[in-house]
Amino acid sequence: MAKEIKFKTWNDIATSTSNFKMTTKYTDLGAADAKKSILGIIINLNKGSTNTNTSNAFFSLRFKYRTNLDENFGTLITINNSYQNTNQTQNVEIVKYLPKPLKNIYNFQLKIEGIAIKNDFSINDVGIIFRKYRDTRIASLNE
């Protein structure tokens, strides 16, 4: 039986993904020998205006972290939003603190997973809110 053959063109405006994933460098947050507490995240994002006729724009982000490269990522925070009936592009800044700070860490790696995103969505800035316990200057030889 013959198949339908469809002509397709590349379009840089996505309709959806469940695989949005960004993993940062493994950082000491600027102080190699200082213990830190991760307090929360701040994210500036753009909620798109494109709603398809079958679904509204939507995003669900999961922030994961690890403090050791040999470990698996654990969940830090999740953010999601369905913005139905919105045809305006919106810039939103979300600040979300952890229920309990992540304490006594030296290094940190962040992974952002967009496990369900529909239609336009973009991140402008991501910030990790943290606090250093003490600050010691050391010479780094690995740069």
Added chain:
Amino acid sequence: MSKEVWKLGKFDKGINSHSDPKDIKEGEWVELDDVNVSKVGVAKVIGQPRIDTSVHQVSADKIIPGNGFYRFTSDNSFMPASPTSSYHTLTNIVDGGGGSLSEAIFSIESLVWAFPSSSNIQNGYLKFQLFIDTTAITDQFTVIHSDGTPNFSTSVGSGGSVSENNTVQTNIYKGTSESFGSSDFDDLYSIPSGRPKNSAMIGRILRNSWYNSDTSSFHPGAAGIQNNNWSDNNIIDAQPAWSNIPDWYTNGWQIWTNNVQGSEDYYRSDFFWDNDWFDELTSHYNNPNLIFSAIFDSSDNNEPNGTLSMRNTDMMGFYKWDGYKGFYGDMQVPPEYSPFVVPTYPYVPGFSPWPSNNGIFSLYGEYYKMVCAFQSQLIYEINNYSGGSASDRFYAQFVENTTGDSNLFDYDEAVPSPPSASGDGSDDWHVSAEFYDMIRLFPRTVGAKSGKINCKMTYYNTSDASISSNGGEAGSTGISAAVHLLDDKDAYGFIDGEGDSYEENNLETFNVTSLGPYGGAMVIRGNTDLEVGDAEDNVETHRLVLKGNPLSGQFLDLDFQGTGSAISNAYIENFQIYHSTNQAALTALKSDIDALSGYTSGSVTADSNTSGDTYPGYYLDIKADTAGRNYQFSLSLQWKTNAINYSASIGVDDEQFAFISQSNTTLPVGNTTVKPLIFKLFSTYSSSWITRYANTISSINNNDMNEYLNWYSYNNIESDPLFYDEGNVLRICETNFSLKQQLESLFETHDINDGQYNSLLGNMWSNPTQWLGYKDISNHFGDSFNYTGNLKGFFIGHQAKIWNYTGTTKGLVVASTDNLRATGHAITGNDTLMKVHFHQGSSGGIDWTGSIKIYAVACYDDGSETLPTHYFDSSPPSASGYFDSDDNAKTLKLRVLFKPSNSLGQKCFDDARINGIRLYYTHSEENNSTFWNLGKFDFNRGFIKASVVDTTDSTAGLESKYEWTTAGDASIGDSNTTASDNNNITLWNGSTYDIEYTQMPKTKSYEDINGFSPLNNTLHVDFKAACIAGRRAFVGNIRVWNGYSYEYYNDRMVVSPVNALDSFPYPANILDLDISDGDEIIALTSYGDKVLQFKKRICYILNISTGIAAEFFIEERHKWKGIENKNHFCVTDNGIFWANDRGAWIYNGEELKDLFIRKGDDSSQQIINRDDWASFISKDSIVGYDAYTREIIVIKKNKYSTTGDADCYIYSLIVESWTKGVKRFYAGVNNAITNFQNTGSLGKLCYLSEEANGGGGPDNPGPIH
């Protein structure tokens, strides 16, 4: 200390997966999936391909993966464009189908079989089958199988020797193909970052996590457990299963009794719960009741208080009982990495406690392993079910919880990109790391479908007979009122939006009172019924707007090709537009369409865009008579000037798309078959697919390469077409020499002749290189002769410029006498000949001496010619001393009688590119070394004599011209009227048909005209790679006929003369760069004045700036930068991009840039992990460029068995960095896409993609309800 913020505001450096995560630079990312970073400071979702209806859908049996698609622009089109003509626009305004899928998102929380201990069920199979209402949606599949001793009861007896234990394992879960498991489940204490991959799950048995080949030892963590609450004092200790039992299901407990420790131990499965076990080990509550035989009641100390005792019941399955919640701990679904936090006691399979040195671990996780394993198998069974009717089949997939809550909504939003249909073990099939993912179940076709999820569990004995009711008709059909473990509540749901909203109380109050002596039950979480989707109510519709002169008299062919499974092809031929208005024309057409089976049309409506035109346009919506994807069709329109000849237009800008696909039609050749390759062309100007060049013959003996693409596949060898175009001519070349060889052998064996002329091997050409282009031969021979058939329009033919016109009934011959009036001289019957006669003039000659040899070549409309391989061997001037005489005043005379085609329409020179025959001669006094031009029989302009002024301006004042005229007008028919009666023509200057040369014309030689020697062996080579640069065609990896066989040179190039892009003088124009290095040329391309030759292991850059072939030189060699496939390079704004499994590069005409190396101020580093890349790139990868977004896209595969095959890397020329796309090009399992092209003024990346026919493939399920 104050708060600080680590800000990540730059994304544009893209992936750096190669460097250590600690050392990557600002703006770089260890991982970027589905993230577009081409806009500085913004990370957005990456793009994806979408259906573009500007090129209509078309049908094909099979795409040649990564192949067969080519876009080009032509000055000519297939639709008439004159002011007096009719024309149209055709738009596919509605794609048939629409609707949404019904679906259910659920998980099977509990699945339990119970047997009375008295039933003596020993060996056999337990099979499971899923239903929607009463309709099965899986086959019965074996869940547990035992055909030996011991049996289901696991009564292994005493002793507990190693060998006995192993025997237990082997026999109970015997058929590995009938069970399921996952090595990823091995580690109970930490779920690895790798997820429970389905590939490891299907057809395998779960292993005991503590399995150790050292059969003498326990797991180090197995410290044993003593429980004083156990009422049976015989039990003194319980030990996790022997580490030498590799089977997970038997991975339960070893029990010591008080009698003689070590000699009366028992091995118990967590999956199988038999009464022997409970005889020894009663409940924590001193209560032998099975927990589902209970009413959970805190006032009753949360104690099972039902009546079904484990003392007389065997039980198998997995059972989730949240009755422990709040009593022994929080049974809530824990974080995904630590599901083993809840201590439970051995009441329920999978909930056994697990002792360790660090405290009590729960095998709550083991429960999830059971569920996950079972559901994996279930999904596999659903996706591979082929029973029932097509409309009753479903697909299923895991869906991930997106938020950590348990709202159904959270699952619902999770997976917009479903996995492969077969569930065949792709590593991305189960996308999450969670065991408690749910199942999305949806029909394979969209539309309204409802029903309740049910199951049937049947026990069969080892003879595959279901056990009688007396012996244990253990089948519990959820669809009948037979036996339900949970009575009528065999399913329970939870409520959207309430978070963790299990109906716990409901579950806990399920009082399984109706459990008979045996039975089973399934408890469902989530949707217990299908949520009903919308029907497919979109009707495939094409809007035809008819414009132009309604009295044009033109004819229209409408070709309806059903692409849906339930609609047939149809054809309306020669519908004439000859009506008072376009409205009337369409009304008449509507009547014809409505009479077709499966098709209908709307009302004829005025077209507002052309209402002010001289001839207002009207439109008609042409539709399928039924909605749905199974009723989709494509429609192509082709215009004719009359009932035979197709229309065409010139001087337009028409973007065209060539498409070659594989047909499933078989054509017998001897005792075997070949399959035609189907060539179609979409004309944007004509807004239609042109289908007339598709091979539709039913017998190989009817082949005709002047009518269609005469190509075939054989022995499942795929064709590998290569396209190039120039000068409004498209060339299509078969580059699979293996296929050509096999076809040649086949045609020789079965003596298949070519419909036009045989190949050099003497049989039908095997997938010859063919051309397609617009030609106008309507002016040939002026008014003296008219061809029948197509005179003006698009022609297709054989590219090879091989002289094939020497014959006795067709072609060029020497006239036997100088008297063209002689009796019997006329060309009659079905002969189609050009007769030329050469003879001597007796006076007026100036310098004719010695003798001459006269040759003929065919002249093509691009100015090229064949080699002078036609020699007039019986021509008198070749006789020795022919012109020598005393007065030496002789002249050369020639005359011609010509019948360009016969009454059958067969042409003497049947290549529409041929516009004349040129004569050359060589002179004996020059050792016949130079081929001098004598003149050309120009089919349009008459005879163009050598050494005379040849102008197309005013010819008044020129010496006498010989023009084409009829034999009668030339008085050739005076004594013999046969010539004129048979449409013979001649060249006539008004007084004579003798063309006389008083001097030997020696102004232009063959080399002067053609640019190469006439002494070359051939102008035709087959090749695998081609490009055009400097107005020359470069071809490489060739084979060439040496007169008796083909010679193959996989690293040789040949270059054409300037502007003669189909001529490859061989061996004169060979370009050997590095000879015989064992590497083959894969592709050629050009950029500026450079030609890039890609071999597998090296790339050469050839400088052709001199324009003289002999002076072309290799400018650069780049080792290990070759490519595996011609799809591995593309042309971009910034140069030529290519990639192999080692890296990617771009060459801008001056500099080669390594796109894997990022140079910093003081260092450089590789940015893409070389192992990742090496495993990503294969011969099946495709490279393309989207000029609009300036993105280079590299796809992993061109045909998909898993969704991961559709991953892509994307390089942005804007920010010069890489990112990765996941599944972006997925077209459905076993579906393929073509190669990439660029379309429109934006240069958007485009391709053709197979779609699941009839809808419902998980790749394209449409909107979910």
